[in-house]
Amino acid sequence: MIKKFRIFLNPIEGQEKWLNEKSAEGLRLSKVGRFFYEFEQCKNNQYQYAVDYIGNNSNTQRKEYESFLDDVGINYFEKPLNIGQFSFGKVRYRPYANKGGKLATSWGMINRELLILEKECNGKPFNIYSNVEDKIQALKERRKPHIYLFILFLLMGGYFTFAERSMLDVAYMNSQTNSFSNSDVLSLLLGVMGIITIVRMVQLSLSIKTLKEMVDIQE
């Protein structure tokens, strides 16, 4: 058993590419954690992988999709993705999800936002969506949490800019010796996360635009 630690900036395409590279080296996924992956040895390129975003689904929808995958002979691993959700104890609120999926509970949709799909390699690319319209729809679903996060960051940014900055310093710790104030560090952190979110949002929008140009001539 081989254990690997990995975090992805691009959890869909990035993770997909990495897993297929591992498969080319003769490694088959056996277990998935939040940041850890366990592999077993197998023949080079015996399996191929694709990553599906299902964070917009309700728990019932997820279960139905999973039994469908069982039927068509595709293996799957559930994987958490932490983006754009509020936690209240064991319940998470996802404003961008479909009907029935907005409130995610710990035994249902939480930590199951991604599905890693695995099937035996047949020499053809493993596409979860095989027509352009479905590809566009899938990208739109993935863009939703980014749009929502972007708005959230705007609001928070506004709050930190206009609210009394001293309140934050008191709330955390008194850092006279620190050259940065706590609110500066926090703003910087929010800023970086905000930029990543915007970049991903723009990337997704560009992909959607490219696909839309194809839709009139190709299915």
Place this chain on the structure above:
Amino acid sequence: MKDKIQETPLTETALLILLAMYKPNHGYGVMQFVEEKTKGRVVFGPGTLYGAINNLEKKKWITLHAVIEGERKKEYVITDLGKEQVKAELERIQEVYKIGMEITRLGE
């Protein structure tokens, strides 16, 4: 709307699924049917096939026939409404095909 015959062309995905369900069929069976009949030209992605089956069921063009192997396999079969859609689509394809042959003179 529900009982009306679709005036716009069906997607190839929808047409092939409907054809695969003239006999009761489940997800894996549809995938195999399509790959075999198109000699590997069309390979459905699981997300696409799943979404299309759900949409066809919502439109009542197919209906749930049986659930087997402990809810794992859902078998669907085409409805009369679905068959009407297929007929209309084949007529449309024939019309386009005729125009194509007439203009390109490939049939001569």
